[in-house]
Amino acid sequence: MIPALSRPVWAHIDLDIIENNAKILTSLAYPSQLCAVVKANAYGHGAVEVSKAAIKGGASWLGVATLEEAIQLREAKIQAPILLLSQPHPNMIAKVAQYGFSFMVYTELGLQAAKEISKSYRPKMHLKIDTGMHRVGASSQEGLILAHLIAQDPKLTLEGVCSHFACADDDQDSFTTYQLDQFNRFLSLLEQYDIDPGIVHLANSAALLRYPQTHFDLVRVGIALYGYPPVPFGSQILKQGLKPALSLKALLSLLRKVPAGEGVSYGLRYKKPQECTYGVAPIGYADGILRRLSLNGAQVLLNSQRRPFAGTVTMDQILIDCGDIENVKIGDEVVFIGTQGKESISALDLATHLETITYEILTSLSDRIPRFYSDKECNEWLLQFD
Numbered sequence: 577m578i579p580a581l582s583r584p585v586w587a588h589i590d591l592d593i594i595e596n597n598a599k600i601l602t603s604l605a606y607p608s609q610l611c612a613v614v615k616a617n618a619y620g621h622g623a624v625e626v627s628k629a630a631i632k633g634g635a636s637w638l639g640v641a642t643l644e645e646a647i648q649l650r651e652a653k654i655q656a657p658i659l660l661l662s663q664p665h666p667n668m669i670a671k672v673a674q675y676g677f678s679f680m681v682y683t684e685l686g687l688q689a690a691k692e693i694s695k696s697y698r699p700k701m702h703l704k705i706d707t708g709m710h711r712v713g714a715s716s717q718e719g720l721i722l723a724h725l726i727a728q729d730p731k732l733t734l735e736g737v738c739s740h741f742a743c744a745d746d747d748q749d750s751f752t753t754y755q756l757d758q759f760n761r762f763l764s765l766l767e768q769y770d771i772d773p774g775i776v777h778l779a780n781s782a783a784l785l786r787y788p789q790t791h792f793d794l795v796r797v798g799i800a801l802y803g804y805p806p807v808p809f810g811s812q813i814l815k816q817g818l819k820p821a822l823s824l825k826a827l828l829s830l831l832r833k834v835p836a837g838e839g840v841s842y843g844l845r846y847k848k849p850q851e852c853t854y855g856v857a858p859i860g861y862a863d864g865i866l867r868r869l870s871l872n873g874a875q876v877l878l879n880s881q882r883r884p885f886a887g888t889v890t891m892d893q894i895l896i897d898c899g900d901i902e903n904v905k906i907g908d909e910v911v912f913i914g915t916q917g918k919e920s921i922s923a924l925d926l927a928t929h930l931e932t933i934t935y936e937i938l939t940s941l942s943d944r945i946p947r948f949y950s951d952k953e954c955n956e957w958l959l960q961f962d
């Protein structure tokens with residue numbers, strides 16, 4: 577989708593905050609290294625800009641989901657090692673290796689594809705072990721076979737061994753401990769067979785913050801880099817000084833008075849017993865302002881006050897109940913995520929309204945929303961809407 581610069585809707589990302597978050601996370605991880613997880617356009621924040629800021633703040637690796645995401649970073653001249661966080665399709669492994677990206681491997685098919693291209697390129701593999709999440713990863717038995725096959729082939733490199741936690745962000749401490757035990761057992765097996773595991777990594781944001789014994793050589797951190805807690809351990813994030821970097825705003829495009837008792841928007845579900853002034857913001861569910869927000873009582877900030885969404889969010893427009901705000905006018909700033917006066921709304925607030933997670937709110941923000949990284953650039957662009 578092409579960013580729409582012709583309407584006053586924008587996201588602003590403070591890269592100093594990202595850099596500072598990376599600094600804090602680097603020091604929390606030390607002596608382990610930090611892999612900044614920048615998949616899904618850096619959780620909606622902009623992969624290239626965030627990667628550069630995270631590296632400035634001390635990150636030494638970047639984690640992505642797809643080959644395209646990795647290529648985008650290399651084409652932006654980012655030199656840090658890039659790890660694809662799952663096994664690519666076997667037919668794509670040649671291309672991944674050709675670019676020099678590291679990737680996770682966990683099946684014989686994947687390994688076979690890597691072997692086939694190893695005459696021309698050196699595939700850099702991180703063996704992923706399933707320690708209990710049962711999403712992707714080889715069982716310990718399968719993993720040991722794969723590790724032997726890699727170790728026996730001089731053209732293959734076992735660059736790392738890793739796993740992923742299922743519950744590090746909730747209260748099931750015992751399952752996280754169980755996964756850690758499983759992982760340590762696998763590492764002992766490798767040691768027994770004298771196989772060098774290379775870079776060992778297991779922790780995500782929650783584990784970085786809560787389980788120091790899981791840090792090993794590298795931690796793979798996403799949500800905390802963006803200043804949000806892996807639910808529900810919010811206070812820990814604040815204690816560490818991590819801050820959200822993204823704000824989402826629009827300018828009011830229209831104001832309308834609707835007579836007492838008349839409904840507004842699809843389904844006419846929202847009505848007031850008295851005449852009411854509604855503001856229109858040119859943003860909708862196609863931008864990632866999910867439709868259910870209006871049904872669940874979410875609010876925006878307008879003239880430094882919290883105001884409710886009025887009626888159903890539509891694809892490109894939303895209505896705001898302006899209540900008795902005085903002097904509200906077309907062109908006023910509406911904040912969906914961010915601060916206005918003394919009030920703030922965070923992506924976590926929106927997630928809480930929808931009984932979902934912050935990750936989903938942030939990654940739902942569509943490419944139609946332009947992202948700005950400099951106040952000056954953003955303010956200059958906004959001048960055309962005066």
Ligand SMILES: Cc1ncc(COP(=O)(O)O)c(C=O)c1O
Nearest residue numbers: 613661740780781796797798799
């Ligand atoms: C394999 C892997 N590692 C690390 C992460 C980062 O997780 P978080 O954003 O909770 O830090 C993810 C995110 O989904 C992941 O899939």
